[in-house]
Amino acid sequence: MKAASGQHERHHHYLAAEDPVFARIIAAYGIQDPFAWHDGGRTGTARFPALFLHVLSQRTSAVAAFTLYDRTAEALGGPVTARGLARLGPSGLRSIGLNDAKAACATDLARAQLAGRIDVEHLETQDDEEVVATLTAFKGLGTWTAQAFLMRQLQRPDVLPAGDTALHTAIQKNWNLPEPPTPGRTRHLAAPWAPSRSYAAALLWRSLVPPGEPYDPKERALRAARH
Numbered sequence: 371m372k373a374a375s376g377q378h379e380r381h382h383h384y385l386a387a388e389d390p391v392f393a394r395i396i397a398a399y400g401i402q403d404p405f406a407w408h409d410g411g412r413t414g415t416a417r418f419p420a421l422f423l424h425v426l427s428q429r430t431s432a433v434a435a436f437t438l439y440d441r442t443a444e445a446l447g448g449p450v451t452a453r454g455l456a457r458l459g460p461s462g463l464r465s466i467g468l469n470d471a472k473a474a475c476a477t478d479l480a481r482a483q484l485a486g487r488i489d490v491e492h493l494e495t496q497d498d499e500e501v502v503a504t505l506t507a508f509k510g511l512g513t514w515t516a517q518a519f520l521m522r523q524l525q526r527p528d529v530l531p532a533g534d535t536a537l538h539t540a541i542q543k544n545w546n547l548p549e550p551p552t553p554g555r556t557r558h559l560a561a562p563w564a565p566s567r568s569y570a571a572a573l574l575w576r577s578l579v580p581p582g583e584p585y586d587p588k589e590r591a592l593r594a595a596r597h
Contacts (some may be wrong), residue, residue: 378403381527382564385573388562389545395573399581404572405525408588409597412439417523418483418490419450421505424522425475426468432591441466452490455480473531475510482508498526521568530567532556540574 378401385392413419422442427435439450445466446454455463455476463473482488493501498520503515514534520526531537538550541559551559563570575585584590 371565375401381569384566385563385570392570395544395577399573399576401412402569402572402576404521404527404529404568406586406589407522408586408592410436410588410592412436412443412449413492416449416491417493417519418479419451421479421519422450422455422523423512424518425479428472428510428512428515429589431589433594436588436591440469447496452480452483454469471510475508478508479511482592490499494524498529505523521571526568528565528567529571530557530560530563531571532560534571536578537571537574540578544574544577 382392382396382401387393387394396560401596407413407420409420409423413423419439423435423439426438442455442458442463443450445458445462446481448454458466459471460473460477463476464470468476479490483490493504496504501514501520501524502516504538505511505519508515514531517529517531520529532553535550538556540551541556542550543548545559560567580584584593
């Protein structure tokens with residue numbers, strides 16, 4: 371599933387008309403794709419391994435997450451699958467380098483996928499709140515991880531990661547606030563940006579780095595690896 375460029379343009383036009391701050395960011399950085407997924411080709415089009423990479427990315431660097439993912443694929447002798455993760459189990463995943471929480475979370479997800487308690491490949495039938503509730507029911511899988519999955523894999527246009535500290539920093543910077551907003555204040559400020567809050571977040575994150583430099587940590591890690 372790939373969003374059409376016309377969809378991107380409509381959401382950008384809406385935000386630019388809604389607030390001159392967005393008009394300024396768009397003029398400086400151009401159209402942003404909030405659904406871009408930078409995994410270096412690791413997960414393909416499958417959503418379960420992408421969710422596994424999201425879990426690995428929690429509270430660590432993109433380089434570390436890629437390393438753990440590649441070690442897992444090597445241990446499995448092929449693509450990362452729910453069956454493979456369930457076979458490794460918590461102890462096998464810990465031996466690769468996952469901490470206790472991530473090993474347990476990945477194993478629980480894999481076993482639930484195999485048992486049919488969740489179908490990660492077909493969560494598009496649920497609305498945003500249902501997807502977040504379904505995913506965060508697994509211990510160790512945070513709200514921001516579920517929201518990142520909504521944006522990158524399900525390509526939902528109106529996701530607001532209100533708890534993200536980088537987003538708070540970008541809002542403070544662009545609206546000249548005396549301090550970063552709280553999650554509650556962020557939700558209040560962002561209410562007029564609906565139904566384009568995924569695009570708003572992408573623009574605000576992009577504004578934190580100079581034009582020409584990637585903001586996305588995974589994209590930065592992939593670019594650094596090529597040099």
